[in-house]
Amino acid sequence: MQATARLKYLMMSPRKVRRVVTLVKGKSVDEALTILKFTNKAAASPLAKTIQSAAANALSIEGTAHLKAEDLTIASILIDSGPSAKRARFRAMGRVFRYVHRFAHITVVVEGEPAVEAKPKKKSAAKKSVKVDEKPAKKATAKKPAAKKKAVSKKPPAKKATPKKAAVKKTTSKVDTADKKKAVKTAKKDK
Numbered sequence: 001m002q003a004t005a006r007l008k009y010l011m012m013s014p015r016k017v018r019r020v021v022t023l024v025k026g027k028s029v030d031e032a033l034t035i036l037k038f039t040n041k042a043a044a045s046p047l048a049k050t051i052q053s054a055a056a057n058a059l060s061i062e063g064t065a066h067l068k069a070e071d072l073t074i075a076s077i078l079i080d081s082g083p084s085a086k087r088a089r090f091r092a093m094g095r096v097f098r099y100v101h102r103f104a105h106i107t108v109v110v111e112g113e114p115a116v117e118a119k120p121k122k123k124s125a126a127k128k129s130v131k132v133d134e135k136p137a138k139k140a141t142a143k144k145p146a147a148k149k150k151a152v153s154k155k156p157p158a159k160k161a162t163p164k165k166a167a168v169k170k171t172t173s174k175v176d177t178a179d180k181k182k183a184v185k186t187a188k189k190d191k
Contacts, residue, residue, distance in 0.1 A: 001067070002075060002111045003058035007050045013102040014081045017043040021077045029055045029072040029110060047077075047106060054110040066114035078107040 010017070020043040024032035029051060036048040055072050082103030089097045 001058065001062055001114060002109055003054055003061055004107060004109050005050050005054035005057055006108075007046055007053075007106040009082055010046055010104045010106060011101070012043055012046070012104055014079045014104040016041075017047065017079050017104050017106065020044050020047055021079060024051070024074060025077055027074055028070070029074065030070060032074055047108075050106050050108045051110070054108040058110050058112060062114050067112055068115075071115075072110050072112040075109040075111040076107075077109070078105075080105040080107070 020036070020039060020041050023035055023039060024047070027035070032051055033048055036044045036051070051074065055069055058072055059067055059069065082105050084103065085101040087099055087101050089099060091097050
């Protein structure tokens with residue numbers, strides 16, 4: 001696993017920065033930061049900050065649970081020249097001396113292997129065959145209630161048909177009773 005960090009437009013010539021880079025190339029991050037802390041060069045401070053940034057990027061990508069800062073090493077450090085600014089220094093008798101103010105870009109690549117978690121050992125085939133017989137029975141009982149819940153939740157609530165039927169029956173019963181009353185009245189009249 002690799003992570004990078006870049007420092008751009010450092011107001012220092014690349015040649016001066018490369019002298020400090022040779023001290024820390026290929027070392028672990030902790031060792032490199034210790035060396036840079038006690039190096040009496042101006043390029044040591046920005047280089048140390050860039051290495052710290054690359055280490056922090058690696059930890060944020062992989063996570064502190066899997067990767068530790070002590071496990072990281074510096075894979076490569078590239079010092080590229082940036083744009084150069086032309087400046088003038090005015091001298092005696094109207095003369096002008098020109099000089100170039102150089103900039104540098106620093107790229108730090110840090111690498112480290114994350115710790116692999118120990119996987120549990122596989123059980124023997126005899127123990128598996130015994131447990132295989134037990135598992136389907138447990139799963140079958142566990143699946144049935146879940147299937148019912150899903151079926152109930154997917155269907156819209158059913159409309160109540162019983163009140164309509166009851167209303168229809170009541171009206172028919174009223175009509176039937178009215179017909180019976182008329183029949184009874186006509187029978188009485190006939191007598």
